Amino acid sequence: MDSDEIMGSGPHQPDIPEDLDEKYPNRPHNRGPTLPFHDLYINLFNPLNEVKKKPAGPAPVRRKLGPHGKSAAGLNPYERRRDVIERFISRWRKDVGDDIYPAFRLILPDKDRDRPMYGIKEKIIGKMLVKIMKINKESEDGYNLMHWKLPGQGATARMAGDFAGRCFDVLSKRPMRTDPGDMTIDEVNEKLDKLSAASKEDEQLPIMKEFYMRMNPEELLWLIRIILRQMKVGATERTLFNVWHPDAESLYSISSSLRRVCWELHDPNIRLEGEERGITVMQCFQPQLAQFQMHSFEKIISRMKPTEDDNVFWIEEKLDGERMQLHMTPDDSVEGGRRFGFWSRKAKEYTYLYGNGIYDENGALTRHLKDAFVDGVQSIILDGEMITWNPEQDAIVPFGTLKTAALSEQRNPFSNGPRPVFRIFDILYLNGRDLTKYTLRDRRNALQKTIRSVHRRFEIHPYQEATTTAEIETALRTVVAEASEGLVLKNPRSPYRLNERHDDWMKVKPEYMTEFGESLDLVIIGGYYGSGHRGGHLSSFLCGLRVDETSRGSEPESMKCWSFCKVGGGFTAADYQEIRHNTDSKWKEWDIKKPPTEYIELAGGDAQIERPDMWIKPSDSVVLCVKAASVAASPTFRMGLTLRFPRFKKLRKDKDWKSALSVQGFLDLKSNAEQEHKEKEFSVDNSRKKRAKRTTKKPMAVAGYDQNVNLQDLGPSGHVFDGLNFFIMSESTVPEKKTKPQLEHLVKTNGGKVFQTKAAAADMICVSERRTVKVASLQKSGDQNIIRPSWLLDCLKQNEKDAGLPDFLLPFEPKHMFFTMEDKEEEIAANVDKYMDSYARDINVDELKEIFNQMNKNQDQPNSPLDPTTIQRIESQIQDKVNAGYTAPRGWLFRDLTFFFYTRPDESNGDEQTRKHIRLRLAQNTARFAGAQSAASLKDSGITHIVIDTESSFSVDLPSVRKSLAENLGKKLPHIMKKDSKFGDDKKLS
Template sequence: MHHISREPDAEAVEDEERQYGHDPLIRQELDSKYKNRPHNHSKTLPFHDLIIYLFNPLIEHQKVHTGPKISRNKQGRYGPKNPAPHEMRRNIIQRFMSKWRNDVGDDFYPAMRLLLPDKDRDRPMYGLKEKAIGKLLVKLMKISPDSEDGFSLTNWKLPGQIAGARGAGDFTRRCYEVLSKRGMRAAYGNMRIAEVNELLDKLAAAQGEAQQLSIFETFYEKMNADELMWLIRIILREMKFGASEKTLLNIWHPDGEAVFNMSSNLRRVCWDLTDPEQRLEDDEGGICLMSCFQPQLAQFSLNTFQKMVDRMGATEEDPDYWIEEKLDGERMQLHMEDASIPGGKRFAFWSRKAKDYTYLYGNSLEDDNSALTRHLKEAFDPRVRNIILDGEMITWDPESDLMVPFGTLKTAALEQQKNPFGGGMRPLFRVFDCLYVNDQDISNFTLRDRYNALIGSVRDVHRRLEIHHHVVATSVNAIEPLLRKVIAEAAEGLVLKNPRSLYRLNSRNDDWMKVKPEYMEEFGEALDCLVIGGYYGSGRKGGRLSSFLCGLRVTKNMVDSRCMNPMKFYSFFKVGGGFRAEDYDKLMYLTNDKWHDWDRKNPPTEYIELAGPDGQYERPDVWIKPTDSVVVGVKAASVGPSDSFKTNFTLRFPRFTTIRPDKDWQSALSIDDFLALKAQAEADKQKSMEFDRSRKKTRKRIKKDFTIAGNNGNVKTPYAGPESKVFKGLNFCVLSEMIHPTRKTKAEIEQIIKSNGGSIFQSTTAKEDILCIGDKRVVKVASLIKGGYTDVIKPSWILNAVAQADIDGPGRERFLVPFEPNHMFHMTPGTRQIVTENVDVYGDSYARDLSVTELRRVLDDMIPVKNSSFSPADFLTELEERGKGLGEMRGSIFSGCVAYFSGDIERDAETRMAKMRFEFAAGVVVDKLTEEVTHVAIVDEDRDAVRSLRKRISERAGKVPRVVGWAWVEESWKEGTRLDEERFAVVV
């Protein structure tokens, strides 16, 4: 029940002034903007309550959580004794929120912005990263930067004796270890959440180190080491305490996530949703003008074109679907409204991640610092008073009249701010959707209607703001010619859209689907580049170099040779993938004692040049002289422009292949050499761009189940499965044979029950608590169902219970698998309520291990059940598009790889394990040598078979897959990275 509202006391008023301003006019403005803004009746909780009641319990819950124990109740049914792990997590969070509501009031925003600091749009970035915080702490504690503790804080990625190997790469752990020895207090301090928020606001506004240090001194005096560690995590916006954004928002209020999706505003979530019992009305859940929302995203699909088109929801009356070019830029939303300012219109821009870019693109038509809006005087129909547009901000080169690949957008925008009417590259906003016009949210209109509103409201401003047009198609045959066109133009790909669809906030679904070319080849042969810098890793690689900066040699014709050091290199790319442990060891052996710490104030510009102001982009932790370094072979998917490297371009998805001891800095790749290779690769790609998209339908083989039973249903062979006492004391009546998941006769089921301690009866009334087993609607089963008082259990429960008993092993307390919905052939209403509590919303059991088939079904059903927008394939693609990745995670080693295993993959445990590991690590296994195949893994190395296989591969159109031994999978898994295939090539 919601508590009764109380009047704020003096301390509550003081807390509110701390956080929202001492000027009453500011607070009145907040009350005007947020009509339902709550006011706490008491002062906020101490900061350490977050640690005691939330952070620590959730972390402990992560470390040790037990599954539900099963017990039998008086009615003979089985159910969980303890809550499931996710329920325990919810209980921890709910208890803290209830404590806040009771002890403080309904304004939870002060706490929420500390729990989700990365989602707090009201507080600017602090401009502080780990090294800067480390320097502040060194000065705060008045210790020497060269002391063991001082060096440990400012060089936190290095291994140190203070934190040991465990602390290497974990900055907050290092801070805790140092602060716990020098803190002003051992016990928790008395700072309240309101005071912490007040000081964090001041820290975000602080100018220079002196102001930052003064604020840190206050924290240092009033907090112990544990509190300071969590404070630093809040400043770094890296919390990781076991609760996601979605979990916190929805536990606070059932509409919490929905409101955040449409506003990206934690204030609104906390201030508009104070009572969990009061749900939003339908007209309250829409997009708001000048309030950032979480946009709809395109689903990435690996299905055939036909399947993708089938999902577009076409009908005979409306067979259309739309095809758009996928743009290589930054997703952006534009808000415009009439205002009493020069030019009469006010603008706002937000990125997909809700970053405010209004400062860059302009807030009005007369904004002298605008990179875009000053050019939009004719962009809107005079009848348009306000509007919200969704689109992509791209970089356009007026000289070539072409779109420039992603990586130079911000540079182009900054240049336009300085020179708005110059001829250089500029930002261009391509609009593909309209979601709000003249005070009306139209996101619930169809895409077709929204597009009509768009073309009626917006006018193209040449190469500044333009409507992104589409092709209307009715047949799958329309996709391939357009895809060939975007390949020829080196564009991103296509997006298919359902014109009948509504706009769904923060969702990926089949209404929008991306189609990308599958021809992407590695960029040329291995590039032999010189290592010029190194970066220390974190996590399991903490304390040692885990990735390396490579450069291109500067040639004499690029600069005045009289002033140039012949050993100068420009930064080109970073590489960390593809290294085996022995590769790291060899590289470090060859460069031992030759590394130098990078001095930001005195960089080695005579040898190495970086990009950015003062040459600070992609700055390595250590550097090495060209004469002392080694050349490494690296392969990559492609090359693209980048402002982060001195060469102004970089490799996409680089991967180490080998160390080249036969080469030195003088024979390493130069800028001229690379440009020549790049030109040749582009020419070759144009010649080999033909590929065949035809799909052949394959006939599925149906494997029939084999049962061993005589004509009379008696078992011919004795039961050879596990034997236990799992059914001891239970009485059964088997009414029919078993049909699913495998066929077993009535006699076989009875034998399994008896072998595991159960008693068999042929009458359902022989015992009072008899369990009726049936998988078919035979006469006896139909009679029981008609009676309405008896549960009928499927034989599959028998098999699951025996299998779990076998896993649990002998000598343990008996564990009987509880009934689940898919175990029941028929349930009475009372049983149904209990049984449904034994699985989660996806049907995943709380009490037993699932089979592979069951797990696949659960995973397949997850998105429809939860209506989740998350797509693993799309998530990986988005990371890679932005030059990121999943680093050392084993689950991503074979991302993007499609393998055909040639030979008997089931021949032994090792080959079966290789296939399973490949699939676990994001690889896809197919049973045909189709055009999607990127790798052919040879299991049986028969020379004639391999020769025949290579001949088939060479004769087919499209890309040519790698032919490797299956050991490539095992070795890559062992090393935790995808290894170069050439080491495992199978030759005949």
């Protein structure tokens, strides 16, 4: 839209395009021209800043009363700010009219979504001012403008870090006018619209020159802040909105439109109706945000106001992408009958990138959403995160590649390269109904019934229900181990709160935790100047790894370091002072044409990625102890790897650059850490409040690592898992608790190989008992069984019991399966009977009780014996195992044998007869369990063994027994055994 169409040419009232005129039929009209631009800083910006600087003093004589009946000078700071704003707005209404939109566009430039971004930053403005004022860029003033973050030269040094302030100092020396200019607010808006539309310097320069010619230095200072959208006026938009209209903040939250706030709420006596307070499809809203949390997990949970009946909270993985809202509405003008809209958290529209319809050829996402909504869904608003997914790695790509992936997807929608994926975690509008007042639990239920997930394109973000702090700790360990962003804890009983940070959503990031990540000693090789209150000083540092150019253990011959990470968090004023004290006069300015490659190697070669403002020789520098959550790949640093969430912990005065961490030393640490992942306790990091001094250095700490745990004691070793590949995705909680590293150790010590991705090897056995993101991904694919960790433990226990026999794997049982492929369900079910009793392993007491319970439940149901065909199939499977070399199961030990239990009446007392009866019954049951047949009489044919109870009171005359048997059975005699004999041992009687 052309700026002339928006602003018009008349001084009193801009012409409004016809579509906006129809959209806002009751828009206000101004009676007179807008106020001069200088009125903004004289009567609004400067007075607001004065409130911030000075405490309230005694009321001057004849001072106008404020809104609360007090003199304006006697009000508290908040009331004084309101008084300044109210007086400005009152003057506008009186002298101009009810349309304050032109002024609010300049007062709140960062909230004006109707004006595109200028694409102009400090460096470009500095270059243009140098040209406009015709000064040498190498002069003191030219240098100060082009290097605004540096301390500067002369009097301008005090403005380091404040670009607009530095411009004011330079402009004040050579102004075109000293008195306020004559440009009106309308004229400034018109020129700014043209500036935002200009894309080249030769288009931008004349506009900036006109501003310079018609404004004094103070006006230009505020103009530059408006262009940079960095106002710093001492009052928030909330205060301005509340003074303008009691419903202004609410309307902005649901619309993100400054124009609507000004045009629809121009009369403070007319309030929004109930329906007007809700979100509307195709109107971008301000989303709910997660609260930063620095308290204990117990306090986090208590703030979500649990009840005795409902103390559940939800745990979601915090995704490393861009917050995005999706709108869909019926529209016959769009092919497919549905129109889509996408907006970011800051109300930037991305429909051009992700698509406006199902058949939009430029839609990186919408072309895949034809079947993503159930029948009956007409209009909808979804809240979620747009992430980049790498199909080859089946993993999220770190933030920063989203737009590139979307553009690539536009060109080739079915490639196997990185692609945008929309992860949905909330639904806020459905078929004309605003759902924000419903609880999160109700909204999630509606979401599940409304959306059909499109694999790796359009998915519902999973969550985990929890009630204890231990579950938060476990989840946090998992996301850190997977180099994820962190967690978001949510209250399922809460409504959706537009444009708020509230305790109902709390984020827990790894950098908020202590003893949870690597602690490394790095040497400073560069520094970056800060802005604002850190202006004029190095506020963040480039840290490097020493390059080993000699053999291990000898003195390094070179001081060269590779760039590794940038650290700017965790420093106190005392820390900065100590670093300055130890490096004073040793810093050198970075020269792009002559980089110090002898000492420092950056990424990107000649591109010099992440080049610092200043650099220092490693031998002149200091060593920092840096803590981070994890290590991640990064093309930004020469090492190719960097630290995620690095934070300064302390200055290592006991170390110099020669003893700082080297490239090879870091790689060794990384390799060891990956091999020795163990569980480790951690606590909330309160270092941002007051960091306690440490007297000793802690060793490198890695998520899940505990030096007090001896992995060798965690289980047996053997060859049960020889030749098998495992991908273990979660810990074990039943039948016993074992961490993921402990399970991996058990697999390795019993012959198996462990990998960290499914695609790393063939015939992978995937193990988990918890639905993590990776597990959910495998489950949705449907082509991979997921085994519970209990199967690993059962295999090891069974082989321990059968010590001395060849190692063997248990077949999978239903209880072992977290997810079963459809074509494997029948095969796995056949490994247990109808009461879930295993055919292949010994069960424990608890399992036996559960089997009895199942039998009791089925007592009233008609018996359904196994089909003979099924029995034959099971027997055939077992026989195949035996033929292949496996030991026959105990239930087949006496298979094809027939036993007769020999006894005769005697004169023993009643108790002895009872014991004798019990002994024989136990022997008979044992034989039956092992597959033997039982003969009722010596005259029965086929008897292979006769069992005699040698513990009875009568003596056995073996010759007479054999003679008796010969008469009844013929020539071939069966074996005669003691009752307690083992089959085939030396306890046979004959």
